[in-house]
Amino acid sequence: MRAVTYQAPGVVSVEERPEPELLDAEDAIVRIEASGVCGSDLHIYHGRVQVEPGFTIGHEYVGTVTAAGDAVTTVAVGDRVLGCFQTACGRCWFCRRGLYQRCEHSRTFGHGATLGSLQGTQAELALVPHADLVLRRVPDGMSAEVALFAGDVMGTGFHAVDASGLRPGDTAAVMGLGPVGLCAVQVARAAGAARVYAIDSVPERLAVAESFGAQPVHLSEQDVRATIRAGTEGRGVDVCIDAVGDPRVLADAIRLTRACGSIQCVGVYAERAEVHLGLMWLKALSVRGGQANVIGHVDRVLAMMSAGVLDPTPLVTRHMKLEEAADAYGAFDRREALKIVLTP
Ligand SMILES: [Zn+2]
Numbered sequence: 270m271r272a273v274t275y276q277a278p279g280v281v282s283v284e285e286r287p288e289p290e291l292l293d294a295e296d297a298i299v300r301i302e303a304s305g306v307c308g309s310d311l312h313i314y315h316g317r318v319q320v321e322p323g324f325t326i327g328h329e330y331v332g333t334v335t336a337a338g339d340a341v342t343t344v345a346v347g348d349r350v351l352g353c354f355q356t357a358c359g360r361c362w363f364c365r366r367g368l369y370q371r372c373e374h375s376r377t378f379g380h381g382a383t384l385g386s387l388q389g390t391q392a393e394l395a396l397v398p399h400a401d402l403v404l405r406r407v408p409d410g411m412s413a414e415v416a417l418f419a420g421d422v423m424g425t426g427f428h429a430v431d432a433s434g435l436r437p438g439d440t441a442a443v444m445g446l447g448p449v450g451l452c453a454v455q456v457a458r459a460a461g462a463a464r465v466y467a468i469d470s471v472p473e474r475l476a477v478a479e480s481f482g483a484q485p486v487h488l489s490e491q492d493v494r495a496t497i498r499a500g501t502e503g504r505g506v507d508v509c510i511d512a513v514g515d516p517r518v519l520a521d522a523i524r525l526t527r528a529c530g531s532i533q534c535v536g537v538y539a540e541r542a543e544v545h546l547g548l549m550w551l552k553a554l555s556v557r558g559g560q561a562n563v564i565g566h567v568d569r570v571l572a573m574m575s576a577g578v579l580d581p582t583p584l585v586t587r588h589m590k591l592e593e594a595a596d597a598y599g600a601f602d603r604r605e606a607l608k609i610v611l612t613p
């Protein structure tokens with residue numbers, strides 16, 4: 270089968286790889302119909318996340334089950350399914366508490382040996398461990414390009430809002446309007462945010478956020494702090510979502526959030542960073558971070574997508590063939606598309 274493999278920083282290629290086989294009774298094999306290219310794939314592409322050369326990448330996927338182990342009960346051969354970007358065992362201390370993102374045996378698709386040596390989904394076929402937890406049937410009438418958001422990007426946007434404690438009538442700010450930030454805007458509106466300030470410096474992204482019901486604020490051409498102050502009687506927003514993962518953004522979030530408000534960091538942090546802890550303390554802010562509990566949210570996210578309450582369709586701005594992966598990664602790296610979907 271053909272698969273997109275990482276080779277070296279800035280180089281991916283399409284290679285012939287052995288077809289996956291069932292290794293465990295809880296495994297399934299999925300024939301991939303569509304797989305997304307994600308911001309986390311760019312970390313690999315740039316060499317910031319180390320993956321062995323020749324490893325298949327990708328972790329957002331929709332396809333059809335072609336084989337299932339004896340212990341798989343919730344999906345069957347022939348079912349059209351979408352999957353979550355990571356796996357969980359369902360039995361460990363964290364899984365028993367529903368904290369699937371911290372499963373002691375979690376593996377992430379397409380991230381090499383550091384995250385469990387699970388081959389990626391930008392391929393014709395993929396092995397899916399713990400299929401009952403990781404896979405869901407695609408609701409009738411939902412397109413592949415929409416469904417694949419449930420197992421990653423929309424799930425992460427949902428988690429950002431859910432974990433922030435946002436309540437109906439609150440005012441929120443979403444900083445960074447990549448696909449996750451834009452999904453967070455939609456979820457915040459759906460969750461009853463009275464107003465959502467969407468902050469970025471790319472006009473096209475601000476326009477999408479506005480179409481989702483947010484108030485767009487240009488990071489450099491507008492005075493973000495003055496705008497938010499004016500709209501909140503000087504207090505600041507109740508909830509701030511950092512969908513970037515940069516200490517400068519977190520510093521801004523600390524200033525833009527009202528006293529006793531909450532900041533949710535879904536953007537990825539990996540290094541030490543300095544923030545104004547004194548200001549955080551004085552304002553009694555709650556700051557949380559971490560990877561999204563996508564497995565824990567996927568059924569709710571699918572229900573909202575199926576009902577049309579959440580709709581990531583405007584985020585899919587380019588379709589390409591698996592063979593064009595090198596061009597797709599180049600284009601995505603140059604920010605020429607919000608979300609590229611590859612089809613075998
Ligand atoms: Zn992703």
Ligand SMILES: [Zn+2]
Nearest residue numbers: 358361364372
């Ligand atoms: Zn577990």
